[in-house]
Amino acid sequence: AQKVTQAQTEISVVEKEDVTLDCVYETRDTTYYLFWYKQPPSGELVFLIRRNSFDEQNEISGRYSWNFQKSTSSFNFTITASQVVDSAVYFCALSENFGNEKLTFGTGTRLTIIP
Amino acid sequence: NAGVTQTPKFQVLKTGQSMTLQCAQDMNHEYMSWYRQDPGMGLRLIHYSVGAGITDQGEVPNGYNVSRSTTEDFPLRLLSAAPSQTSVYFCVRGVRAILRGQYFGPGTRLTVT
Numbered sequence: 001a002q003k004v005t006q007a008q009t010e011i012s013v014v015e016k017e018d019v020t021l022d023c024v025y026e027t028r029d030t031t032y033y034l035f036w037y038k039q040p041p042s043g044e045l046v047f048l049i050r051r052n053s054f055d056e057q058n059e060i061s062g063r064y065s066w067n068f069q070k071s072t073s074s075f076n077f078t079i080t081a082s083q084v085v086d087s088a089v090y091f092c093a094l095s096e097n098f099g100n101e102k103l104t105f106g107t108g109t110r111l112t113i114i115p
Numbered sequence: 116n117a118g119v120t121q122t123p124k125f126q127v128l129k130t131g132q133s134m135t136l137q138c139a140q141d142m143n144h145e146y147m148s149w150y151r152q153d154p155g156m157g158l159r160l161i162h163y164s165v166g167a168g169i170t171d172q173g174e175v176p177n178g179y180n181v182s183r184s185t186t187e188d189f190p191l192r193l194l195s196a197a198p199s200q201t202s203v204y205f206c207v208r209g210v211r212a213i214l215r216g217q218y219f220g221p222g223t224r225l226t227v228t
Contacts, residue, residue: 004157037219044117045158045205045219091157101146101165101209101217102173105157 002027004094006106013082014114021077021109023092029053034068034075035093035103045091051075079111087113118142119220121206127226128196136191136223138206146209146217147189151175151202158205164189196227 003026013019025034036048049059051068059066063080079086089110093103122137140147148163150173160173164183178200180192193200203224209217 035217043203044221047218093158101148102160102163103150103158103217105150105159107155107157 002029002032002094002096002104004092004104004106006090006092006109008109009107010110010112012112012114015084016081018078018080019082019111021079021090021092021111023075023077023106025073025075025092025094027073027094027096029096031096033095035095036066036075036077037091037093039089039091039108041088048077082113084113084115087111117208117218117220118144119206119208119218121204121220121223123223124221125224127228128193129228130196130198132196134193134196136193136204136206136225138189138191138220139187140189140206140208141187142208142218143186144208144210145186146207147183148173148207148217149179149181149189149191150205150207150219151200152205152222153202161191161204193225196225198227201225201227 005024032053034051038046056068065078067076089108091108092106095103118141120139145166149161150158152158159175161179162181164170167183167186170181203222205222206220207217
């Protein structure tokens with residue numbers, strides 16, 4: 001069975017600091033997809049990124065970057081120069097197989113950016 | 116709203132009552148699903164559908180029914196509400212996972228007393 005672990009329940013950092021959110025996953029499949037979602041205080045879930053298991057290239061989008069390492073089954077998310085607007089709960093999720101849209105979520109990491 | 120509309124936004128039910136959470140999408144996507152979000156447990160899949168007339172169970176289907184008569188609509192029915200069903204419910208639309216992420220509706224906060 002697949003599983004996603006986000007060991008950091010809550011993180012607080014001072015504005016402008018960098019912060020990394022950890023995500024460790026378990027799956028028996030060789031083809032799978034990893035996601036990050038953001039849930040701001042307003043409650044909606046915002047899709048941030050999707051990676052497939054064949055693409056281990058790190059990705060950068062503005063202040064956000066993602067480090068995918070199959071060797072350690074990790075898909076970590078780094079925010080550089082954090083801002084108050086980054087305060088949210090962040091979820092990592094996994095789906096197995098092509099066309100299997102069922103997502104298994106981690107329990108989330110609540111990130112608070114202190115002004 | 117990511118092309119997903121959910122109604123109502125808030126609902127209070129008494130134990131044993133039934134109700135339907137409505138979900139509609141305007142993107143003509145084949146995939147739709149329902150998740151519930153509970154504190155400390157992340158989001159868990161209730162039911163999903165890969166197209167009109169096709170539904171299947173997720174991780175926590177007990178106490179819920181779904182149907183998919185059209186591509187646009189995917190209602191979630193609570194047959195006999197229980198306090199354990201107090202949660203925030205999200206409806207999701209998407210294309211195949213390989214292409215892009217899935218898009219969540221704004222959520223329905225349900226309280227069962």
